[in-house]
Every structure is written in structure tokens, then in C-alpha cells.
Amino acid sequence: MQDRMIARAKELLADGTVDRVMGWKKGEFLYDATPAVFYSAEELDAGFVMNAFTAANVSKYLIKETKKEGKILAFLKPCDSFSFRQLMNEHRVDRDKVYIVGIPSWGKADMEKIRQKGITGITSIEEREGDFVVNTILRETHVIKKYDVYLEKCKNCKSKEIVVYDELLDGENGAAVTNSRFDEVAKLEAMTPDERFAFWQNELSRCIRCNACRNVCPACTCEKCVFDNPKSGLENKAAATSFEENMFHIIRAFHVAGRCTDCGECSRVCPQHIPLHLLNRKFIKDMNELYGDFQAGEAEQQRHPVTSYRTDDAEPGVIYTRGGTGK
Amino acid sequence: MKRIALTSLDALLARIAETQALYVPVDAKGGARFEQWEAGKVLSDATNTARSAKDFFFPQTESLYDVKMTGKKLEIVDTREDGEDFVIFGARACDVRSFSILDSVFLADPVDTYYKSRRDRATVVSLACTKPEETCFCQAFGIDAAAPEGDVAAWKEEGYLYLKAQSEKGERLLEALSDLLEDADEKAVETQQMRTRWFLSALPLGKVSFEGMKQTDLMDHFKNEKWKSLSEACIGCGTCTFVCPTCQCYDVREFDDGKKVRKFRCWDSCMYSDFTLMAHGNSRNSQLERFRQRFMHKLVYHPNNHDGEFGCVGCGRCLQKCPIGMNIVKVEKALEAPHEE
Secondary structure (H helix, E strand, O other): OHHHHHHHHHHHHHOOOOOEEEEEEOOOOOOOOEEEEEOOHHHHHHHEOOOOOOOOOOOOHHHHHOOOOOOEEEEEOHHHHHHHHHHHHOOOOOHHHEEEEEOOOOOOEOHHHHHOOOOOOEEEEEEEOOEEEEEEOOOOEEEEEHHHHEOHHHHOOOEOOOOOOOEEOOOOOOOEOOOOOOHHHHHHHOOOHHHHHHHHHHHHOOOOOOOHHHHHOOOOOOOOOHHHOHHHOOOOOOOOOHHHHHHHHHHHHHHHOOOOOOOOHHHHHOOOOOOOHHHHHHHHHHHHHHHOOOOOOOOOOOOOOOOOOOOOOOOOHHHHHOOOOOO | OEEEEHHHHHHHHHHHHHHOEEEEEEOOOOOOEEEEOOOOOOOOOOOOOOOOHHHHOOOOEEEEEEEEEEOOEEEEEEOOOOOOOEEEEEEOHHHHHHHHHHHHHHOOOOOOHHHHHHHHHEEEEEEOOOOOOOOOOHHHHOOOOOOOOOOEEEEEEOOEEEEEEOOHHHHHHHHHOHHHOEEOOHHHHHHHHHHHHHHHHHOOOOOOOOHHHHHOOHHHHHOOOHHHHHHOOOOOOOHHHHHOOOOOOEEEEEEEOOOEEEEEEEEOOOOOOOOOHHHHOOOOOOHHHHHHHHHHHHHHHHHHHOOOOOOOOOOOHHHHHOOOOOOHHHHHHHHHOOOOO
């Protein structure tokens, strides 16, 4: 697929459709590609990469890129396209300045999960159909099923559909996928309040307030976050109390509720492996159950359940009467 | 050199824990981390902990003092916790070197007494690496993962833990454990050492060197056009700075709970837009400038001010954790590559 992407990018550069290309640039290893902008065929040949580890969602970069002159080519995976469409709905990107080629994605791998198998001293990783072949300095060869080391967001992929595009690399689109992404949320809902509190205390106690979850989040696009603004009275670089530690993540989850497409970037980047996506999925599950199925970024110009009012809206008391177990 | 059978490791740890707080790396959700040892806790085999060991001396948050108001009277309360002596057991060579880099900052005049108090109370038992990661490049900074620094150095080999005192503190610790230890020959760990050194040299980053950085003038590095493309994808989070064993910047802030004001310090990151905002405003308005600052500090300013010692120990945490896969090795390679003036 990488070769076809490079070939198509060169064509679009050559015929003047775009003047630059948003993609992923080759790193030191197979798994450390960096999102990058390419300006020429030579740059594409030298560094453009697409493999099982190019998971970074590039949609957020297009806010900055579409403020510049010219038109940029963006290759969007299905989940990236949901984020981009949501950014369009919020008027954060200029659609006319992006030429979108939708690309399929069968899932992206998590290097940490390969490490967790106890493999160290890796000299090379090769992709072979559904497997990774990992060679080590100890002359060991490990064959790992790609699916076993997929990122959480890919194991629970919600859709293979590309919801906004100018053309599709494969000529055909995917569709929504049945998934079990709310199973973990249901488990948390089934806990007693004390158990649930203990679960989150334990998870959030590992937070180092690096803000990676917020900064990578395509729904977090405030010019100045309250937590960075000394004039807000809320600014804090570290939690002074465990209450503050919890509040950062809870406030963030509330702020993106209805706008979060469940792209899973927050959990992918957390250096402390906090399952932040579960907070967002709780909101999504609640919205689905209280107001009917809703997927942020799926359609154009949609109002989400939290910002729209209908006379038949569920009363807030419903949440309590159902005992936190769903319907 | 002394040794003890690994089957008796618990007895050794229990003995240390009788008189001092003992911290060892244990496997946990989110990666290995240092925890206070108690019976039943097992020493992790992980190459390194997810967070660095700098937390022992430079914790993420630390109370400095409280200001209490009674009527119209202000009272300043010293909240310093001069706790008990403690032992860090199983720190790796990279993290142990980071302590001396932190020392060069915190113990320089004027001495940071909060930091010094912790340093004075600690005995560091390092553990030699046997299974380096592909992200390891400590050898680029003259660190020997097979012969780590520390008050005591330790090696796990063939069913035994070998221990060698390397300072007065280390000798005191081994002396207190002497009835559990037997004499051993240093030759016992030589094969392991050779193997580890060879692994490190043969891994993908085995030939990485930063020495070339010193051949170029500070301002030439500063003005290098590569900073633009290097920093372009940076999301401005603090992951690299917070997992880094040598990043040492902090902010001093207040927490007002209505009854008292607690003055505390916490880690800060030069990647943040509100870094150094308290004094005169952040002098670095773009992410390019912030990104450049972090790497210039580690690779140019720190060696310029500290006899050529870089502010990096090659632990590889930033290589593993950066959300966008940018890191200090990529920066070094880009800066060393030929560029237009």
C-alpha cells in the first residue's frame, strides 16, 4: 500500500492538485514513524512510510495546515476521517484546502505489547501477511500474530468506513464493524461505587500530567486550555491533591463528550497506560442509551445529543433510577 | 566481590528492609516501577522502569512550606519530611548516571537542601543489564551497563547475585549483610559483561555518537534550519521531559485550601506554553523554539557548562514513549547531517 500511496501522491503533486503531502516519515525503527509534511517526489521516496505501526491520527495537524496557503494531500484512515469530519463540523479545518485520499486500515500494532511479551534486544521487525517476524540480538526469531498486539483502538474498531474523502485509494469504502467496545464500560458500571472509585483512583494515580492525551486529542482544539491558562484559576502542572488528579481527566472527558469520535489516541499515547478511552466510551454509551445511537463525526453538521434539546429527551433522573446499569 | 544465592534473595532484601526503607522495581500495570519492598514482592526482570529513578531525589511534586494565617498573624511552617534512610535496589546504569547529572545542578551553589537531604539518605544498589533494549544507547555517553556506578553494583549470574561495594556507603551496607554473603571472584561476571557490551554495540543504536555535536559552534546549532522540520509534528506535551531521568526543570506554585497556603514545587516542561511564565512571560512563543530548547539544553548547553557531559544517559524512554515518535537520536542525526548555512 505504501508504494501505491507514494505513486498517487506524486501524481497529485505533479498535476498541481496539491502542493504538499501529509503523511508519516520513516524513523530509526519500524515503529517510530513521525507525522510529517512532504513537499516533493524526492522527499516522498526518501522518507514516506505506511506500515502496521503508523497509527498516529493526522487529522488534528490539518487545523494548522489548512491555515496555510495552498492545498495539502492527506491520507486518512477510517478513524482519522471521523476526526476530520468532526473538525469540519466544528469549523476548525478548511475542507477546501485538503485533498483527502481515504485509505483502508486493518489495524495498527502497539510496540509496547510486543515488549510485554518479554522480547528484548530487537534487531529487526518485518511484516509478513498477518504476522510480525521479530529478530533479536540473541538470534531468536519470534513470530507474533499482528492481531494479538493491535492497539486497543484497533481491537475494538468501530468502523472501516471513510466518512469524508475526495477519492479512495482502493476505490471502495468499508462499513461499520460490530465490536465489543462497550464491554469494559459495562464491567465498570456493574461495580459498586466504591469499587469503581478504587479502580479509577488506581488508574489515575499513575498520571504524570504530561498532557499527551489532551494534546493529541483531535477534539481538544482550544487555543488556550484552561489548565494552561494562569488567568483561569485552574492552571496546574501537577495535581496538588488526588481530587485535582481526578478532575483533570473528568473535566476533559466532559468537555469532549458528544464530540469525541472514539479514535483512541488518548490511550495510545498515555505513557502510563491509563485506559482513558473508557471515560469517553462511558459518555458515548450513556448518550446512545439515553438519546439514541449517536456517532460523532459520522455525518455533516450534526448537533450532538449534549448540545441539542428535544421535548422527549430523557430526564436526568433516569440515570439514577436505572441504577447505573444501562436501560 | 561478594555473592549470595538468588534463592536467598528474599532473606537479603528482608535484612535490608529491617533497618531502612527498601525500594525495588516490580512489575505492575503500566510497566515496571519502584515500590517499597515487603515480603512477597518480586524483583522485576524488566530492562528498565517506566518512570525513571529520579523521582527518589526529585519527586514530581514536593511540599516546600505552608503559610498559615491565624487572625492577622502569618506563620511559616516547614513541611520538609526528613524521613528515614533508604536503599534503591536494582537501578540501572543509565539511571544511576542520571543522579550525578542531577547532582551537578541541584548540589551546585546554592545547594538545593531538599534534594541534598534525599541524596544523603540514599544508598544506591545498581544492577547490571543483561538484556538491553533496541532503544538503549547508554554507551554513547561512556556508561557501562555491564559495570554500573552506584554505592554497590550487582550482577545476576548463574543462580547468584554478585555484589561489589563501590563507596563507603556501599561498604557499610555490605558489612551489615556480611553474615549472609560469601566471598566471590570477579571473574564470575566477566563473561556476562562481555556479552552485554557486545549486545549494546551490535544493537541498532550501538554506533550512535553525540561527540560530533561538540565540533559545531553553539550558534550554528541554534540557527540550524532542521529545527523546523524536526519540531513540526511535536504536540507540545511533556512526555519526553517527564519520563527523562535528567530533565530537572520545576515550577514553584501555591495551593490554597482556604485555611493555609501550601508552597510546593512540581516538574515543569520546556515543551509547555506556560513554561517560565511566572517571571517575564515565556520567551519561547513557538513550539519550534520550545523543542529546540530541550535538545539544545541536553546536547549543547549542558556539556558547555559541565565539562563536556551531555544531559542525556541513553535510557531510551523518550524513544519508547513519544506520542509522535520523535526523539533525541533523530535530532542528533539530523543536526549532524550536512545542512545549508
